[in-house]
Amino acid sequence: MRTDNSKIKEIFKDLPFSDEQIKVIESVFHKVNFKKGNTILIANDKVEYQYYILSGCLRAYHTDKQGKEYTVQFGIKDWWISDYTAFFSDSKAIMTIEVIQDATLYRISKDDKEKLYSQIPAIENFFRIKLERAFAAFQKRILSNLSQTATERYSNFIKTYPNIEKLVKNYHIASYLGITTESLSRIRKDLSQN
Known part of the structure; x- marks a missing residue:
């Protein structure tokens, strides 16, 4: 099944591909749709795919x-999501990924990703840069959890995920921030009064 190559161009932004390369990429990226409430990965499962989020919202916990x-990540448009610990180490999943807003995703297996790396080196560079940025973001998040107040963490959350509060439950946000839902309510009340 042939996908719309404009989606391939959207996933890989400004990378120039030949028609032949687009065919190769289309052959390994598979479009999947999930409804709100679906689970795309369950802890202890084998992790076979990494997902690009074309639309929707997901939560890894x-x-x-x-x-x-403990919410580890929210996944929104133009983000990637998986249980990366398991995906890269061929171990069992330690996280569950649920769909919290209807989602359209493109998935790729680890083997297919490795094939792409050898056939189209620019893709390996693309993913290396993505991983470097993700690693830096996770380090910042760890440091903020260790050194910032709950209010500061909430403010950073809102900057990272604008408008997400309408999509997710309060306990999801609280678990991401490492606080109780009561603390989250207090923080919101205090901020609204300022």
Whole structure:
């Protein structure tokens, strides 16, 4: 099935591809649609795919032994999502990924991604830059969780995910910030009064 190559160009931004390269890319990226409430990955599953989010909103979270959820990432338009620990190490998933707004995704397997790297070196460079930026963002997030107040973390969250509050539940945001829903309500109230 042939995809709209404008979507391939959207995924890879300004990378120039020949018609032949576009055919190769289209052959390994598969469009999938999910409805709100679907789960695309469950903890302890084998992680076969990395996903590009064309539209929608997803949440990756970890559940501890007591059943408490910790939101690790929200995925929105033009972001990538997977359980990267498992994807890169061929281990079982430690996270669950749920769809919190109807989503259209493009998925690629690890093997197909490796084939693309050898056939189209510009794609390997593209993903290297994406991973470097993601790693830097995760480090910033860890540091903010260690050194910032809950209010500062919430302000950063709003900058990173503008308008997402309409899409996700309060307990999702609270778990992402490492606070209770009551603390989140207090922070919002305090900020609205300023």
